[in-house]
Amino acid sequence: MSANTFPAQIEPFKWAEQGFVWAGTLPLSRFVRISREAVGSIDDQLINIDCKLSMDAYHRIVWLSGHVETKVSVECQRCLNPVEINLVSDFHLALVDDESLIERLDEDADFIVLGESEATTKGSFDAPATADLLSLMEDELLLLMPLSAKHEFCEHKHQPAVEELAEEKRDNPFDILASLKGKLN
Numbered sequence: 001m002s003a004n005t006f007p008a009q010i011e012p013f014k015w016a017e018q019g020f021v022w023a024g025t026l027p028l029s030r031f032v033r034i035s036r037e038a039v040g041s042i043d044d045q046l047i048n049i050d051c052k053l054s055m056d057a058y059h060r061i062v063w064l065s066g067h068v069e070t071k072v073s074v075e076c077q078r079c080l081n082p083v084e085i086n087l088v089s090d091f092h093l094a095l096v097d098d099e100s101l102i103e104r105l106d107e108d109a110d111f112i113v114l115g116e117s118e119a120t121t122k123g124s125f126d127a128p129a130t131a132d133l134l135s136l137m138e139d140e141l142l143l144l145m146p147l148s149a150k151h152e153f154c155e156h157k158h159q160p161a162v163e164e165l166a167e168e169k170r171d172n173p174f175d176i177l178a179s180l181k182g183k184l185n
């Protein structure tokens with residue numbers, strides 16, 4: 001494994017104690033769900049990542065923080081031609097292995113309860129909690145994907161009335177992510 005290989009699965013508590021940091025680029029194809037939304041070739045597209053794990057041992061909380069950024073071309077909902085969108089997230093996420101620990105967080109802290117997201121598993125007696133960090137970062141960017149991407153200026157290909165109706169009916173496929181990601185209010 002080269003020093004710059006992004007790890008597929010990590011044990012958040014162990015790796016945080018070891019001070020895991022990673023910075024570099026990966027092909028956009030590693031973000032499978034975002035790639036699926038793309039139109040045209042994504043071969044030259046990259047993801048820029050800068051992330052680290054840190055441990056708040058006293059509160060038994062692991063913090064995943066950093067920056068992730070990529071560009072993807074999706075179909076413009078107005079003219080149906082590709083429109084490039086920038087996805088940029090500065091994240092600071094608490095990874096907790098027990099819901100009861102949430103109350104120790106600041107009110108405006110973002111958190112993930114291990115085992116509740118597809119990208120994480122909860123630890124048990126013989127298997128430690130694991131997380132797919134790349135997938136967690138992809139989740140952050142998916143939350144930023146516009147429901148209806150459009151160029152700033154372009155021409156309708158449909159009759160506006162028809163399009164507006166269709167737009168209203170379209171559910172956001174990523175709503176589930178928003179519900180997994182907690183926010184104390």
Ligand SMILES: [Zn+2]
Nearest residue numbers: 076079151154
């Ligand atoms: Zn357009």
